[in-house]
Amino acid sequence: MFPRKQQTRLTPEQALQKIRHYCAYQERAHQETKEKLYGMGLSKKDVETLLAQLIEEDYLNESRFATQFAGGHFRLKKWGRQKIVYELKQKRVSDYNIKAALKEIPEEDYRQTLRKLAETRWKALRGEQYLVRQSKTTTYLLAKGYESALVQKAVAACRAAGKE
Incomplete structure (x- = not known):
């Protein structure tokens, strides 16, 4: 045509x-x-x-790219380490630069962000049955790229605090 x-x-x-x-x-x-x-x-x-x-000429720098990508996606999109690693591997960034980039994310900020996301999601599912609420919160956090063990702890903390 x-x-x-x-x-x-x-x-x-x-x-x-x-x-x-x-x-x-x-x-x-x-x-x-x-x-x-x-x-x-x-x-x-x-x-x-x-x-x-x-x-x-320093227009391209893989370690600088990895650090900015990891930091930006953690701060702005609230992505977990697993999702950041996956996306960086998709962009063929070396394992060394991925590890270095992840070290730039402060551990306390990481856990605090996970806690806030868990609490927000838990509150948003207020009308749901207990098990559905727990399942949906867990699925949401895993999809964001957070580690399973940390997600379980965060959801358990929401459950124990009785966040309504």
Whole structure:
């Protein structure tokens, strides 16, 4: 029906300017930057050269990306460690950088956030039967990426406190 828009292939110099802006705007994973460069119609050799140059110029830094990703998703989306690890692995971040990023999340803040989420969810399910309430709160916290043992403790604390 509609003619397909012909994708213009960029020269490596043009692509470098665009990708510098792309990386300067927000921290990026190596993988998503690589995919973006391939999307610009560059050859494998050009992509590898540009990636090396971006790393050298400090536009790309995997450890900085992992730390900002983990901290941001914990603070803003209230994600647990398991979900953060999963998402970072999807972005092909190294295990070393994932571990380092998780160490940046203070343990006390982590537990306090989990407690608050559990209490809020427990209160929201006030009209539900006890077992349904417990199950839904547990499922919600596990889906957020919190560890099973910590979730059980948080739900037990809500139950014991009789949070209504």
